[in-house]
Amino acid sequence: MDKLSYQLVMIDGVPAGLLGLSELFEQLYQEGVLPYDSELAGKLVAGVRKHNYIPKAAIESYQEALKLEYLRFYHQRKSGKPLAPRDYGLWEGRPREQIPWFPIVSRDLCNGCGACIEICPKGVFVKEDSGKVFVADPFLCIVGCCFCKSACEPKAILMPKQDMLNAYRISKK
Ligand code: SF4
Ligand code: SF4
Structure with a gap:
């Protein structure tokens, strides 16, 4: 096999x-x-x-x-985009995929305005055929960033709390 x-x-x-x-x-x-x-x-x-x-x-x-x-x-x-696995790099010494920092979009609240797509510097969001957006590549999100959340008028975007990141910082002695 x-x-x-x-x-x-x-x-x-x-x-x-x-x-x-x-x-x-x-x-x-x-x-x-x-x-x-x-x-x-x-x-x-x-x-x-x-x-x-x-x-x-x-x-x-x-x-x-x-x-x-x-x-x-x-x-x-x-x-038709390539499906090869991405290298998301490290965050504070850990593989980026281990850090649960990315937006979650409420399909009920999203009005499809596109403000999040405009403001996100990393191309995390994609608009689907229905006009609403979805998080297409969560681990491209910049750890600690909240730009899209601030730009979303209907408050359809949830981000984790900054404090949560402390648990993922590898202590440096
Ligand atoms: S900014 Fe908010 S309402 Fe507008 S498309 Fe993005 S998630 Fe939807
Ligand atoms: S938090 Fe920043 S990097 Fe992450 S999806 Fe939103 S705008 Fe893009």
């Missing part, structure tokens, strides 16, 4: 390493499964469980995180 891909996904702010995610996403994409398919969450969890352990109590969190990842994959795949 070919070696499976390995990808870090943030589940409730904690990184989880998952095997075979790219292969699963590609299979769903080829089957024409859309990011808002009502059966997507079930298909994702069933597919991920073939190669990974998901605790029962965490299923809902996995579903939310996997749907977001698939949404991102789907739009990238559709746009």
